[in-house]
Amino acid sequence: MLSTEDDVLEAALRWRREGRAVALATVLETWGSAPRPVGSHLVIDAEGNFLGSVSGGCVEGEVVSEAADVIASGTPRILEFGVADETAWRVGLSCGGAIRVYVERVD
Amino acid sequence: MRLDLLSRLMAERAARRPAILVTQLATGAQRLVTPETLAADPLSADLRKALRTGKSGAVGEDADRAFLTVEVPPPRLAVIGAVHISQALAPLARVAGYDMVIIDPRTAFATAERFPDVRVIAEWPDQALPEVGLDPFTALIALTHDPKIDEPALEAGLNAGCFYVGALGSRRTHAKRLERLSARGLGSAALDRIHAPIGLDIGAVSPGEIAVAILAEVIGALRKDGPAMVRPEAAA
CATH class of the missing domain: 3.40.50.720 (NAD(P)-binding Rossmann-like Domain)
Structure with a gap:
């Protein structure tokens, strides 16, 4: 079943209260035909479990791996993905769009 | 994200009250704005617009760039x-x-x-x-x-x-x-x-x-x- 953005935030709250280490990713900006709108969320725990979507599947793997670093360091970071960045990033958006994603630890 | 602010955001949502979580992107600093604190907030014009549209989004430039996570009750x-x-x-x-x-x-x-x-x-x-x-x-x-x-x-x-x-x-x-x-x-x-x-x-x-x-x-x-x-x- 598809989860709404509110479901994802509720999950972030619930997972954290259960004592799990949690990061939250949020789509800050989009350009072109980005698959998920601004404000879309992905919640990730330290084991790599996740709920929600920031790109419909294109870059979730990369966001989940970055989230592990953010959980470890506690420092938020901004990730950029797009076709123009293919040389700089290991993954891109096949749709031709570009997105900027904020990843933060839930403290 | 601060757990206490996330918790309050979800509580406001459950009570059908609007609220916005403001994240300063340069510093990671966050605050929760409700209708009671809206008028005094430096971003009040942007926040009012966000509450009308119900849409999350980034506002401001450079060091003042902030992301608004908007929770508005369904009409x-x-x-x-x-x-x-x-x-x-x-x-x-x-x-x-x-x-x-x-x-x-x-x-x-x-x-x-x-x-x-x-x-x-x-x-x-x-x-x-x-x-x-x-x-x-x-x-x-x-x-x-x-x-x-x-x-x-x-x-x-x-x-x-x-x-x-x-x-x-x-x-x-x-x-x-x-x-x-x-x-x-x-x-x-x-x-x-x-x-x-x-x-x-x-x-x-x-x-x-x-x-x-x-x-x-x-x-x-x-x-x-x-x-x-x-x-x-x-x-x-």
Whole structure:
């Protein structure tokens, strides 16, 4: 079943209260035909479990791996993905769009 | 993200109160803004706009760049009268994303057969509305033509700060209605908020057309003006 953005935030709250280490990713900006709108969320725990979507599947793997670093360091970071960045990033958006994603630890 | 702010954001949402989590992207600093703290916030103009549209997004430039995570209650329609127009309004409201509840004490009208998939409460507004819980993100739409049913509901809608309050009836009917509501103690500022004759003036004739006119007016009230709490004059 598809989860709404509110479901994802509720999950972030619930997972954290259960004592799990949690990061939250949020789509800050989009350009072109980005698959998920601004404000879309992905919640990730330290084991790599996740709920929600920031790109419909294109870059979730990369966001989940970055989230592990953010959980470890506690420092938020901004990730950029797009076709123009293919040389700089290991993954891109096949749709031709570009997105900027904020990843933060839930403290 | 601070767990306490996330927790408060979800609590506000559960209570059907709007709130915005502001994240300063340069520093990661966060704060929760509610209608009570909106006026004093440096981003108040952007925040008001966000509460009208209900959309999350980034605002500001460079070091002041901030992301707004916006939580706005889903808009609802409280319709007084299980009438023809309400039957036409129900599928339109669903398509537009507005939850709808119908209240009519006349049990012959308020039946599940006439309103499949809609919550129907066959009680007087005085009994039903406290249970429904009118609030600034609810529109109150009075369609029975019966003052005994419509007017207590209109009064409740005005007192609850509903973002839209509308009543069916001609200008003459409405003039008499205003006299009665005034006698009940409602002031002219409140009474001016009633949309009557109800609906955008598009010459609607059939129940279906009138339903379209009403819903269009409701959408305009929500998206252009917003609930009173998010309008600039609310700051004064």
